[in-house]
Amino acid sequence: MNKLHALAFIGGFLMLAASSCAPVYRCGDRIPDKLPNGKRLKAVVIERDELCANLAVSESENANLTGMLNESTQQNQALLQEFNDLRGLYDDLRNENVSQAQQFNTALQQKSQELTDKERILAERENALREMQQIISRQDSITRNLNDIVRNALLGFNSDELTVEVRNGKVYVSMSDKLLFRSGSADVEQKGREAIKVLADVLNKNEEIDVLVEGHTDNIPIRTSRFRDNWDLSVVRATSIVRLLTDQHQIPSTRVTASGKGEFLPRASNDTADGRALNRRTEIILSPKLDELMKILNPS
Numbered sequence: 001m002n003k004l005h006a007l008a009f010i011g012g013f014l015m016l017a018a019s020s021c022a023p024v025y026r027c028g029d030r031i032p033d034k035l036p037n038g039k040r041l042k043a044v045v046i047e048r049d050e051l052c053a054n055l056a057v058s059e060s061e062n063a064n065l066t067g068m069l070n071e072s073t074q075q076n077q078a079l080l081q082e083f084n085d086l087r088g089l090y091d092d093l094r095n096e097n098v099s100q101a102q103q104f105n106t107a108l109q110q111k112s113q114e115l116t117d118k119e120r121i122l123a124e125r126e127n128a129l130r131e132m133q134q135i136i137s138r139q140d141s142i143t144r145n146l147n148d149i150v151r152n153a154l155l156g157f158n159s160d161e162l163t164v165e166v167r168n169g170k171v172y173v174s175m176s177d178k179l180l181f182r183s184g185s186a187d188v189e190q191k192g193r194e195a196i197k198v199l200a201d202v203l204n205k206n207e208e209i210d211v212l213v214e215g216h217t218d219n220i221p222i223r224t225s226r227f228r229d230n231w232d233l234s235v236v237r238a239t240s241i242v243r244l245l246t247d248q249h250q251i252p253s254t255r256v257t258a259s260g261k262g263e264f265l266p267r268a269s270n271d272t273a274d275g276r277a278l279n280r281r282t283e284i285i286l287s288p289k290l291d292e293l294m295k296i297l298n299p300s
Contacts, residue, residue: 184227188244237282
C-alpha cells in the first residue's frame with residue numbers, strides 16, 4: 001500500500017469511526033490500551049502514526065528541497081546576470097574589434113596607395129636618371145671628340161701661347177696675353193686673330209656648343225683713361241674676343257657669353273713673373289648644350 005492509498009484508507013476509516021461515534025486520533029495523540037473496536041483499530045492507528053512520521057520526514061525533506069531550490073534559483077539568477085554582463089562585454093569587444101579592423105583596413109589601403117605612388121615616383125625618377133646618364137654620357141663623348149678636334153686644329157700654336165684641356169665636362173682653350181694682347185691693351189693681335197679664326201671654324205661646324213669667354217689678369221694694378229682697373233680690362237678683353245666670333249665669324253650671339261674675372265681667379269701665384277704670365281690669359285670655355293638635360297630636370 002502506497003502513501004496515498006494509506007491516507008485514503010485512514011481518511012475513510014476515520015469518517016466511519018466518526019459516523020459510529022468512535023473517538024478520533026490524530027498524529028501524535030496517545031492511543032488508550034483498550035479500544036472500542038478491538039485490535040484492528042489499534043493496528044490501523046499504529047500504521048497511521050508511521051505514515052504521519054513518514055509525512056513529517058517528507059515535509060522536512062520537501063522544505064529542504066524548497067530551500068535548495070530557492071538557493072539554486074538565486075545562483076541561477078546570479079549566473080544569468082554574470083552571463084549577461086559577459087555577453088555585453090563580448091559585444092563591446094566585438095564591436096571595438098570590428099571598428100579597429102575597419103580603421104586598420106582603411107589605414108592599410110592608404111599605406112598601400114602611398115606605396116604605389118612612391119613606387120611610381122621612384123620608377124619615374126629612375127627613368128629620368130637613366131635618361132640623364134645617357135645624356136651626360138653622350139655629352140662626355142661629344143666633349144672628348146670636341147677636345148680632340150680643337151687640339152688638332154690648334155696644333156700650329158705653341159704651348160706657351162695656348163693650351164687645350166678638358167675640365168668638368170667642358171673644353172678649356174686658354175690663350176695667353178702673349179698670343180692675344182699687348183700689355184694694357186684690349187685689341188686682339190694678328191696671331192691671336194688667326195687662333196680665333198681656327199676656333200671659330202670648329203664652332204661653326206659644331207653648332208650644339210655654347211661658348212663662354214672669360215678674361216683674366218694678374219694682380220698688378222692698372223689705371224688708364226680707358227680702364228679703371230684690372231676687372232674692367234678683363235671684361236673689355238673678353239668682349240673683344242666675343243665681337244670677333246660674332247661679327248667676323250658669324251657665331252650666333254645666343255651661343256656666346258663674355259665674362260671678366262679680373263685678378264680673382266689666378267692659375268698660379270702672382271709672386272713671380274712666370275706666375276703672373278700664366279694668370280694673364282683669356283679662357284674660351286666650350287660646353288655641349290644642356291637643353292635635353294634641363295628638360296628632364298624641369299619638365300614643366
